[in-house]
Amino acid sequence: DTGVSQNPRHKITKRGQNVTFRCDPISEHNRLYWYRQTLGQGPEFLTYFQNEAQLEKSRLLSDRFSAERPKGSFSTLEIQRTEQGDSAMYLCASSSQKKPSELFFGSGTQLSVL
Amino acid sequence: AQSVSQHNHHVILSEAASLELGCNYSYGGTVNLFWYVQYPGQHLQLLLKYFSGDPLVKGIKGFEAEFIKSKFSFNLRKPSVQWSDTAEYFCAVNAGNNNAGNMLTFGGGTRLMVKP
Numbered sequence A: 001d002t003g004v005s006q007n008p009r010h011k012i013t014k015r016g017q018n019v020t021f022r023c024d025p026i027s028e029h030n031r032l033y034w035y036r037q038t039l040g041q042g043p044e045f046l047t048y049f050q051n052e053a054q055l056e057k058s059r060l061l062s063d064r065f066s067a068e069r070p071k072g073s074f075s076t077l078e079i080q081r082t083e084q085g086d087s088a089m090y091l092c093a094s095s096s097q098k099k100p101s102e103l104f105f106g107s108g109t110q111l112s113v114l
Numbered sequence B: 001a002q003s004v005s006q007h008n009h010h011v012i013l014s015e016a017a018s019l020e021l022g023c024n025y026s027y028g029g030t031v032n033l034f035w036y037v038q039y040p041g042q043h044l045q046l047l048l049k050y051f052s053g054d055p056l057v058k059g060i061k062g063f064e065a066e067f068i069k070s071k072f073s074f075n076l077r078k079p080s081v082q083w084s085d086t087a088e089y090f091c092a093v094n095a096g097n098n099n100a101g102n103m104l105t106f107g108g109g110t111r112l113m114v115k116p
Helices: none
Strands: A005-007 A010-013 A019-024 A031-037 A044-050 A053-057 A065-068 A075-079 A088-095 A109-113 B003-005 B010-014 B019-021 B024-026 B031-038 B045-050 B056-058 B064-068 B073-078 B087-095 B110-115
Touching: A005 A088, A010 A019, A019 A088, A019 A109, A031 A075, A044 A065, A075 A088, B003 B087, B010 B019, B019 B110, B024 B073, B031 B064, B031 B073, B045 B056, B045 B064, B045 B073, B073 B087
Parallel strands: A010 A109, B010 B110
Antiparallel strands: A005 A019, A019 A075, A031 A044, A031 A088, A044 A053, A065 A075, A088 A109, B003 B024, B019 B073, B031 B045, B031 B087, B056 B064, B064 B073, B087 B110
16 A cells, blocks of 8 residues: 555654654655644644645644755654643644645554653 | 634544534635544545535545535535444645645644444
8 A cells, every 4th residue: 555654643742842753755746735633623734845845834834843845755843842732733734736726645643742 | 814613622422323513614715625534643634625615525434515605504414324434524725826835724623422
């Protein structure tokens, strides 16, 4: 299965620590999205890349959050100085140039900040 | 800005019952509409989508949805549910302009439990 891959699946960290998540999209997909999902809520958009360019960022993405997609393939999402409110499932999705509106999601990284 | 409302947070049905999950959206322009499903322990999967044309769209596993533009609704239906349909269902919308980022706006989800 060559779907969207996210690592790690789970991350437990202490408040104040930095964490980094990785997303490998479907290989031919040029668009990559990060979403956040908290318990009982639908996913909320964080940011979006087309190739290596970060084209859109949500107001949810505070200065402590940074995302990169240096070569237009995999992406990383870093959270600095984590807070308990950052605890959530972080989802990555990708879509192709032919069908940009059809997003394929990964299984997510569950972050718990203690 | 777009918003999506799913009015039923939890639904419990017996097998063979009919299902209808409500979804209403708020957006002034052309939209694309989606239903995603998340089975326990699995990732979000696309169930069906509407871009244009016939407002009644059919998806996988016997699901269908009807776009009613005048009501800003895109309700999901299935005539006869199975235990394996137990999952969380998310309605989503994005702007129908492919020049946009195609960011999806999701509803809060509906948890469906089907009793055997």
